[in-house]
Each structure stands twice: as structure tokens, then as C-alpha cells.
Amino acid sequence: MQSPNFETYIFGNGTISACYLNTTLGVPCGQGSVPVIGVDARSVGDVQATVQFASKHNLRLVIKNTGHDYLGRSTARGSILLWTHHLKNIIYEEAFTPDGAPSGETYKAITLGAGVQWYEAYDAVEAEGRFILGGLSAGGSVGAAGGWVQGGGHSAFAATHGLGVDNVLQFTVVTASGKYLTVNSYKNSDLFWALRGGGGGTYAVVISATYVTHDRFPLSEVGFQANFSSPEIAKTVITEYIRLHPSLADAGWGGYSYLSAKDILFLYVAPNISLANANATLDPFVKLAQNATGGLAGAFTRHYDSFYPWYKATFGTEGQVGTHVELASRLLPRDMAENHAAEVTDVILGLEGGAAINFISGGAVSRFDPDSAGLHPAWRKAVAQARQRLRSKLDILDRLAPGSATYYNEATLYERDFKKSFFGPHYQRLKSIKAKYDPDTLFIVASGVGSEDWDGELNCRRH
Ligand SMILES: Cc1cc2nc3c(=O)[nH]c(=O)nc-3n(C[C@H](O)[C@H](O)[C@H](O)COP(=O)(O)OP(=O)(O)OC[C@H]3O[C@@H](n4cnc5c(N)ncnc54)[C@H](O)[C@@H]3O)c2cc1C
Structure with missing residues (x-):
């Protein structure tokens, strides 16, 4: 698991069942929340047999791909595991037509098996001279066809190419009853809508996802760093930084940052923007930061011919896995950045240990119809995402945008109303689609659609 805290189990009386990696040999290990038995699926038939077996015997099933889920949704105590990691098929097609679409509707598309990880997808798409929109993490370890999409x-690159849900053309799935279905805008379109943002592990087992690929593009990168010697300086620089985001998103910029009362660090990229243009866009902010900090600020710009060399230089090496972490986050509406930047800054500076801003929305993300996918419609108005290691800071984050949404994949288990935060007005429709394809609720995950009908362990129905 990415977050091994979810491998442990704490009984009501406080006793812990666990098997820690650094346990001294000879000390008994507990099973914790790791499934007791599992299937290493290699084919559609393996998946069908597993779901049918779990359904027949009324077993708690968990689907695990990479185990990256920040809310521990890919493990459960006493469960049977369906492991998709070895479903690694990759097929590129110059003229892919979604099943049921008119023959003239073609895409340069790639079909990824459920176990393919982003580093494998990027290698395959690069070999075809194309670009695919995907997750970005050290070593490219996130699953490309599982919980991410x-x-x-x-x-x-969401500001220029949309989100994962806006780039997927088709899924193949195995339902709870073992049926193998093709799912797209033409076939089982209700399930296609739900699978695009309605949450992993909830409707069916995805066997493959087909994504549109795009022409390659040159890009510019900006790295920025500043240290703050006083809270006032931090506030001046961060407020201006927050204000930048709507116009940066409109120009196609995106990336990642970390900020606190002591410092700020960001790395942003934009397709089809020259170095001169990148410098001109960022220069006023860099100058303001240099003045405010008395020279404790610096920036660099770089140009890359295409995505792949940038990705290799930035994320090419494997990162740390196995850290105990729980997150909380809020999508930051554009209006907050435009009109309330100082208040946003106060909230962020109130977070002990700082916050991360993922600048992964705005631009193209806001141009898709908010109801085109099961995804919470608040994404379409967002300009960035503020993310924080949990430490009970949910109330503070809430002040960023009261009633705003959060990203299902980068959130806390302690949301007061997960239906509202993760799914908003799409919740009831998602729930009825789930009832249609998974009437006996084989697929159930923490804070997922339908989970409110189950007890905290997700083992017994509440009524
Ligand atoms: C290091 C790191 C970097 C990240 N970077 C990004 C990023 O750049 N962008 C972003 O959006 N998110 C990112 N995330 C969050 C990521 O999207 C989630 O952790 C996501 O749930 C991972 O999906 P997975 O399939 O790899 O993981 P898993 O933990 O294996 O699965 C996640 C959920 O999806 C379900 N699931 C998995 N496979 C299937 C399937 N085939 N069918 C049905 N359900 C399935 C599981 O049951 C579980 O509920 C990152 C996470 C980490 C740990």
C-alpha cells in the first residue's frame, strides 16, 4: 500500500493488529486490514470467476490495482482481494472507433489494461509519437485505468487537455454478476457517465480504458522558490501567487506547489508557450517576490521539445512509497482566487506545516459541460486544489470555500458529508446507476456511492 496505515487494524478496545515492515524477526505478525486471500487476475475469465465466487459466498471483495488510494479503499480486513496489477495489455490504434459509434468517428487512441501504470502508458504513447494526458508522480506509479480515472x-496538463474523465473514450468492465460489457457514449452510456468521476471500486471491475491521444507539443517550465522572513512578507507573496491562477489557467499553465509561512516552491508547465512568453508572464510576479523578500526569491525557466523528456527529467525516478499519510483537500473555485486571494492566503498560512496547491484545473477543465461525466461539477469552476496532510485541519480548509467540493482520490475519510463533498448534485444519479449494475452491492468502498447504507466496516448493511 502507498499508505501502510491502512494495512493495520485497530479493535474497539484499542488493540492493534498489524505486521510492520520493520518488525523484528520472531515477533508475531498480525493480519491487520490486509485481505486474507486473493486472486492475481491475468484474464477477463479470472475476474469473472472472482466476482462470481465472491457474490455466491457473500464475501467482502476489494479491488486493488497499485494500492495508491489515500483513503485505504484498496484493502479491507477479512476480505478477498482482486488484484489487477498484471492486466498489462496495451494496444495503440491509429483509427479507433468506439463500439457502436458511426464508422466515421475515429480517434488515435490507446487501450490500457487495468494494471497498466502511467510510466508504461507514457512509454507506449511516446513510441507512437503522441501525447496522453495522465497522472504525474515520481516513477509514474499511479494506475492509468483504475482509481485515477x-x-x-x-x-x-488539465488546463489544456481536460481531466482523465474528459479523455477516456471507452471502458470494458466485468459487472458484479460476471457480465463482460463495453461501456462508452453509445453502449451502457449511464455506466460510462458514472465511471467517469463517480469513484473507483463502486460500479464494476474495469478491465481496460481507452484514451484519446493528442499531437505532441513543445512546452515551457517555470520553477520558483522564495523564503519568507516574516508572516507579512509571506502574505504579500502568497496572495499575489493565488491571484495569478485564473490568468495562468487560461493560458494553459498547470503544475504543483508547496507553500507555508516560511517558504513557497512551485513547478509549472505550459504547452506551446515560448520561453520568452513564459518569462514575460511570470516576470512581474518574480519581481514582486524579489522586492518583498529582499532578494530571497528566484526562478528559472526551461524549454522542452515535448512532454516525454520533461516527464523523464521531472518524474523519471521512483519516489518514496509506504509513508503514513492521510490527506484533506478542497477544490479552490476561480472566484476565490480572483476576488478573495487574501482570505485564501490567511487560511493556507493557518495550516501548520503548510499546504500543497495542485494547479490542475481551470482552462480546458472548465470548458466541459459540468454534467458530461459523473465527476462533481464543482471541478468545472475550480482553478486549483489546496491539499494538506490531515492533522485535523478540515475546518480550516472548509473556510477556503464553504460548501465547496473535494477530490474523491485526494481527500479524508472524515468529511462531514462525503456525498456532498465528493459528488454534489450528481449523487442520486450515481446511486441509481450503481443499483442497476450492482444490485447486491458487491462493490463497496469507504466514502463511495452507496457506502452510507453499510456500517463503518462496510461488512453489514445498516438496514
Ligand atoms: C504517489 C501518488 C501520486 C498521485 N498522483 C496523482 C495525480 O497526478 N493525479 C491524480 O488525479 N491523482 C493522483 N494520485 C491519487 C490517485 O489518483 C489515487 O490514489 C487513485 O485512487 C489511484 O488509483 P490506483 O488504481 O492506482 O490505486 P488503487 O489504490 O489500487 O485503487 C484505487 C481505487 O480504485 C479502485 N480500483 C482500482 N482498480 C480498479 C478497477 N480496475 N476497477 C474498478 N475499481 C478499481 C480500488 O478498489 C480503489 O477503490 C496520486 C496518488 C499517489 C499515492
């Missing part, structure tokens, strides 16, 4: 799927 089913939760929304953000990227630093």
Missing part, C-alpha cells in the same frame, strides 16, 4: 484524474 474513475475518481476524476488530474494532471498538470
Whole structure:
């Protein structure tokens, strides 16, 4: 698991069942929340057999791909595991037609098996001289066809190319009854809508996802760093930084940052923007930061011929996995950045240990119809995402945008109303689609659609 805190289990009396990686040999290990038995699926038939077996024997099933879920949704105590990691098929097609579409509707598309990870997808798409929008993390370890896209799927290139849910053309799935279905805008279109943002592990087992690929593009990168010697300086610089985002998103910029009362660090990229243009866009902000900090601020710009060399230089090496972490986050509406930047800054500076801003929305993301996918419609008005290691800071984050949404994949288990925060006005429609394809609720995950009908362990129905 990415977050091994979810491998442990705490009984009501406080006793912990766990098996820690650094346990001394000879000390007994507990099973914790790791499934007791599992299937290493290699084919559609393996998946069908697993879901039918779990349904027949009324077993708690968990689907695990990479185990990256920040809310521990890919494990459960006493469960049977369906492991999709080895479903690694990759097929590129110059003229892919979604099943049921008119023959003239073709895309340069790539079909990725459920176990393909982004580093494998990027290699395959690069070999075809194309670009694919995907997750960005050290070593490219996030799953390309699992929880990422089913939760929304953000990227630093979302402002120009939309989210994962806006780029997927078709899924194949195995339903709870074992049926193998093709799912797209023409076939099982209700399930297609739900699978695009309605949450992983909830409707069916995805076997493959087909994504549109795009022409390659040159890009510019900006890295910025500043240290703050006083809270006032931090506030001046961060307020201006927050204000930049609507216009940066409109120009196609995206990326990642970390900010606190002590410092700020960001790395942003934009397709089809020259170095001169990048410098001109960022210069006023860099100058303001240099003045405010008395020279403790600096920036660099770089140009890359295409995505792949940038990705290799930035995310090419494997990152740390196995850290105990729980997150909370809020989508930051454009209006907050435009008109309330100082208040946003106060909230962020109130977070002990700082916050991360994922600049992964705005631009193209806002141009898609908010009801075109199951995804929370608040994404379409968002300009960025403020993310924080949990430490009970939910109330503070709430002040960023009261009633605003959060990203299903980068959130806390302690949302007061997960239906509203993760799915908003799409909740009832998602729930009825789930009832149609999974009437006996084989697929159930923490804070997922339908989970309110189950107890905290998700083992017994409440009524
Ligand atoms: C290091 C790191 C970097 C990240 N970077 C990004 C990023 O750039 N952009 C972004 O949007 N998110 C990012 N995330 C969050 C990521 O999207 C989620 O962790 C996501 O849930 C991972 O999906 P997975 O399939 O790889 O993981 P898993 O934990 O295996 O699965 C996640 C959920 O999806 C379900 N699931 C998995 N496969 C299937 C399937 N085939 N069918 C049905 N359900 C399935 C599981 O049951 C579980 O509920 C990152 C997370 C980490 C840990």
C-alpha cells in the first residue's frame, strides 16, 4: 500500500493488529486490514470467476490495482482481494472507433489494461509519437485505468487537455454478476457517465480504458522558490501567487506547489508557450517576490521539445512509497482566487506545516459541460486544489470555500458529508446507476456511492 496505515487494524478496545515492515524477526505478525486471500487476475475469465465466487459466498471483495488510494479503499480486513496489477495489455490504434459509434468517428487512441501504470502508458504513447494526458508522480506509479480515472484524474496538463474523465473514450468492465460489457457514449452510456468521476471500486471491475491521444507539443517550465522572513512578507507573496491562477489557467499553465509561512516552491508547465512568453508572464510576479523578500526569491525557466523528456527529467525516478499519510483537500473555485486571494492566503498560512496547491484545473477543465461525466461539477469552476496532510485541519480548509467540493482520490475519510463533498448534485444519479449494475452491492468502498447504507466496516448493511 502507498499508505501502510491502512494495512493495520485497530479493535474497539484499542488493540492493534498489524505486521510492520520493520518488525523484528520472531515477533508475531498480525493480519491487520490486509485481505486474507486473493486472486492475481491475468484474464477477463479470472475476474469473472472472482466476482462470481465472491457474490455466491457473500464475501467482502476489494479491488486493488497499485494500492495508491489515500483513503485505504484498496484493502479491507477479512476480505478477498482482486488484484489487477498484471492486466498489462496495451494496444495503440491509429483509427479507433468506439463500439457502436458511426464508422466515421475515429480517434488515435490507446487501450490500457487495468494494471497498466502511467510510466508504461507514457512509454507506449511516446513510441507512437503522441501525447496522453495522465497522472504525474515520481516513477509514474499511479494506475492509468483504475482509481485515477474513475475518481476524476488530474494532471498538470488539465488546463489544456481536460481531466482523465474528459479523455477516456471507452471502458470494458466485468459487472458484479460476471457480465463482460463495453461501456462508452453509445453502449451502457449511464455506466460510462458514472465511471467517469463517480469513484473507483463502486460500479464494476474495469478491465481496460481507452484514451484519446493528442499531437505532441513543445512546452515551457517555470520553477520558483522564495523564503519568507516574516508572516507579512509571506502574505504579500502568497496572495499575489493565488491571484495569478485564473490568468495562468487560461493560458494553459498547470503544475504543483508547496507553500507555508516560511517558504513557497512551485513547478509549472505550459504547452506551446515560448520561453520568452513564459518569462514575460511570470516576470512581474518574480519581481514582486524579489522586492518583498529582499532578494530571497528566484526562478528559472526551461524549454522542452515535448512532454516525454520533461516527464523523464521531472518524474523519471521512483519516489518514496509506504509513508503514513492521510490527506484533506478542497477544490479552490476561480472566484476565490480572483476576488478573495487574501482570505485564501490567511487560511493556507493557518495550516501548520503548510499546504500543497495542485494547479490542475481551470482552462480546458472548465470548458466541459459540468454534467458530461459523473465527476462533481464543482471541478468545472475550480482553478486549483489546496491539499494538506490531515492533522485535523478540515475546518480550516472548509473556510477556503464553504460548501465547496473535494477530490474523491485526494481527500479524508472524515468529511462531514462525503456525498456532498465528493459528488454534489450528481449523487442520486450515481446511486441509481450503481443499483442497476450492482444490485447486491458487491462493490463497496469507504466514502463511495452507496457506502452510507453499510456500517463503518462496510461488512453489514445498516438496514
Ligand atoms: C504517489 C501518488 C501520486 C498521485 N498522483 C496523482 C495525480 O497526478 N493525479 C491524480 O488525479 N491523482 C493522483 N494520485 C491519487 C490517485 O489518483 C489515487 O490514489 C487513485 O485512487 C489511484 O488509483 P490506483 O488504481 O492506482 O490505486 P488503487 O489504490 O489500487 O485503487 C484505487 C481505487 O480504485 C479502485 N480500483 C482500482 N482498480 C480498479 C478497477 N480496475 N476497477 C474498478 N475499481 C478499481 C480500488 O478498489 C480503489 O477503490 C496520486 C496518488 C499517489 C499515492
